[in-house]
Amino acid sequence: MKKILAVALALALTLTAFAACAESKETLTMATNASFPPYEYVEGDQVVGIDPEIAAAVCEKMGYDLEIVDTEFDSLISGVASGKYDFVMAGMTVTEERKQMVSFSDTYATGVQVVIVPEDSAITSVDDLFAEGADNAVGVQQGTTGDICATEDIEDAGFGTVERFKTGTDAVLALTTGKLDCVIIDNEPAKNFVAANEGLTILETPWVEEDYAIGMKKGNTALQSAINEVLSTMTADDYNAMMDDAISVQPLSK
Ligand code: GLN
Numbered sequence: 001m002k003k004i005l006a007v008a009l010a011l012a013l014t015l016t017a018f019a020a021c022a023e024s025k026e027t028l029t030m031a032t033n034a035s036f037p038p039y040e041y042v043e044g045d046q047v048v049g050i051d052p053e054i055a056a057a058v059c060e061k062m063g064y065d066l067e068i069v070d071t072e073f074d075s076l077i078s079g080v081a082s083g084k085y086d087f088v089m090a091g092m093t094v095t096e097e098r099k100q101m102v103s104f105s106d107t108y109a110t111g112v113q114v115v116i117v118p119e120d121s122a123i124t125s126v127d128d129l130f131a132e133g134a135d136n137a138v139g140v141q142q143g144t145t146g147d148i149c150a151t152e153d154i155e156d157a158g159f160g161t162v163e164r165f166k167t168g169t170d171a172v173l174a175l176t177t178g179k180l181d182c183v184i185i186d187n188e189p190a191k192n193f194v195a196a197n198e199g200l201t202i203l204e205t206p207w208v209e210e211d212y213a214i215g216m217k218k219g220n221t222a223l224q225s226a227i228n229e230v231l232s233t234m235t236a237d238d239y240n241a242m243m244d245d246a247i248s249v250q251p252l253s254k
Contacts (some may be wrong), residue, residue: 034047
């Protein structure tokens with residue numbers, strides 16, 4: 001009997017502590033890099049897109065307000081790891097290296113690394129990038145999986161140089177002004193950038209397929225399972241509706 005009472009008391013104390021904790025923290029901060037349409041982009045003075053929509057649904061179901069911080073892609077994972085932000089949503093690919101620093105939710109979308117070239121480019125397939133004598137200037141967004149792939153497979157392999165930009169927008173801008181031979185970036189933003197800029201096209205041969213997930217402080221299993229629970233209620237229809245909501249074409253100048 002005593003034992004049961006002790007357990008009940010401990011449980012009650014834990015619940016009170018949890019409730020107090022939840023009350024004192026009413027806002028969850030999401031970090032992102034809002035230059036990645038349709039997942040996140042700036043409209044007026046707001047960050048909108050699929051990721052903010054999912055984040056809003058997650059926070060609403062969990063009873064939190066949502067605050068979105070737009071910052072450099074390269075600082076997102078470390079910011080979450082240090083507790084500066086509660087979670088990151090940025091079309092963020094799950095990688096082994098990132099898993100060392102943060103915990104990921106279940107995956108909610110798939111991304112594919114694709115290659116954007118000028119329409120008249122001599123590069124007509126991904127294989128051309130690895131052909132003998134290839135020496136291309138490849139643009140990427142710093143710290144992305146596109147950067148990692150290009151650095152390993154092109155620069156380190158002697159097939160050219162990699163130029164790293166703060167945003168995908170900046171990389172595509174450099175491509176349109178002839179400073180690069182191609183840009184390697186995720187497929188959905190690639191489609192947006194190509195639609196917004198004449199004279200660019202996406203190679204039909206994709207490169208690498210990846211999974212997107214929400215990243216949070218390592219070991220924050222409470223947040224992780226709460227997020228997973230909300231994600232599990234999201235249907236393909238919900239996701240497609242969000243995709244339709246997100247405007248499809250973003251001009252390069254913000
Ligand atoms: N999916 C890529 C990555 O996680 C790019 C994400 C982005 O640029 N926002 O590295």
